[in-house]
Amino acid sequence: MADGSLARRYARAMISLADETGQTDLFAQQMAAFLEVVQQDGGLLGSVLGNPGLTTIERRAVLDRVLERLSLHVHVGSFLKLLVDKNRFAHLAEILPAYLGMADEQANRARATVTTARPLDAAMAARVKASLEASTGRSVILTQAVDPRVIGGMVVRLGDTIYDSSIRARLASVEAALLRSAAQA
Secondary structure (H helix, E strand, O other), X not given: OOHHHHHHHHHHHHHHHHHHHOOHHHHHHHHHHHHHHHHHHHHHHHHHHOOOOOOHHHXXXXXXXXXXXXXXXXXXXXXXXXXXXXXXXXXXXXXXXXHHHHHHHHOOEEEEEEEEOOOOOHHHHHHHXXXXXXXXXXXXXXXXXXXXXXXXXXXEEEOOEEEEOOHHHHHHHHHHHHHHHHHHO
């Protein structure tokens, strides 16, 4: 089975469980927080929990010790245990985005990343968010990123669509036009 379909299958199961309890966003937050813990220290915990060289009992014991220290919803903990028991823990990083996508779809949400040369002030971020919400008809979760190479303007990634109104893109366009005209001459 392809990894993408496996991730979607597990995400769909988790979404169904979250819907029953009305905790879709809580489960997403807790799985994301757990994934961050797993990826700390170079991903040591994740490599242990996903290590097929260890027995399921050994990996499960490690997970149980970690879960004792975290206050996760019982269903999130059970889901993580299932992944360890079924030797699917290595797929958690693929399952989470699939889960988030399904949760966003159900909540009529979209996620957008706005990349600018300098951080946006609150008013501009609100204007960008409002514009994206108006154009998509969905509520938008806006994430900001800073990349000085943008120079000016912004690059907006909304799902699979990229809107690039950066100065860098405009300069690249001018450069390409100049090279084409030089080649034709």
